[in-house]
Amino acid sequence: MKRFAPLIAAGALFATAACQQPALAAEKVVEAPAAAVKSKEGNGLKTAIFAGGCFWGVEAVFSHTKGVTSAVSGYHGGTKRQADYKLVSSGVTDHVEAVKVTYDPSVVRYDELLRIYFSVIIDPTLKNRQGPDRGAHYNAELVPVSAEQRKVAAAYLAQLKKTKLWDRPIVTSISPARKFYAAEAYHQDFAAKNPRHGYILRWDAPKVAALKRLYPSLYRAEFRRN
Structure with a gap:
């Protein structure tokens, strides 16, 4: 069984139920093409929501992305009462684990975030x-929060479905x-606070390394803390 770092708050022990399953084959890294439809969101900070399995890894990657000013782990799709880690991880809610990303489109566009995702x-x-994680609360979903994001996301999904990058059909939805409800404090910046945690080393550190390798111009070594 993987163990948490000794200084984690007692409440973090609940996290042993999720983001922790038997080791499987390594996840495949695929260099997705640049988006044919570029986002045009104007000036000022924007937000978007991404669900992609355990929120630790989603947050870790986007927190190392230039232009991202905040990446908050949380829950999306259900009610306020359901926004509780024990409930969500039990699979009885309408929530998925998700990350709310705040970014500067003059540095990184929404379509570039999609490419990284x-x-x-x-x-x-x-x-x-x-x-390694199973359950509807780990479903991968794009959650655009504006008409422009929805247009770009739909166009990019259609573009990817025409490629032969994956062996099976794309099922990620919009x-x-x-x-959006922020997750408990012990989930925030989890990878940065627990870099030697077994799950982080096995599943999430490789994602950050892939970001650096594939998109060096968008990689930031400093972890963007919330």
Whole structure:
């Protein structure tokens, strides 16, 4: 069994139920093509929501992405009462684990975040699971929060479906934006606080390394803390 770092708050012990399953074959890294439709979101910080399995890895990758000013782990799709880790990880809620990303589109565009997401964060051919984790709360979903993001996301999904990058059909979907609820404090910046945690080393550190290797111009060594 993987163990948490000794200084983690007692509440973090609940996290042993999720983001922790028997080791499987390494996840495949695929260099997705640049988006044919570029996002045009204007000036000022923007937000977007990405669900892609355990939120630790999604947050870790985007926290190492230039232009991202905040990446918050949380829950999307269900109610406020359901926004509790024990409930969500039991699979009885309408939530998926998700990350709310705030970014500067003058540094990194939404379509570039999509490219990173499909290249190193998820396997878009999997439904209700990612990596070693199983359950509908680990489903990979794009959650655009504006008409422009929805247009770009739909165009990029259509573009990817015409490629032969994956052996199986793409099933990642676009979900309507609902209220996002931040996860418990012990989940925030989890990879940065626990770099030697077994799950982080096995599943999430390789994703950050792939970001650096594939997109060096968008990689930031400093972890962006919330």
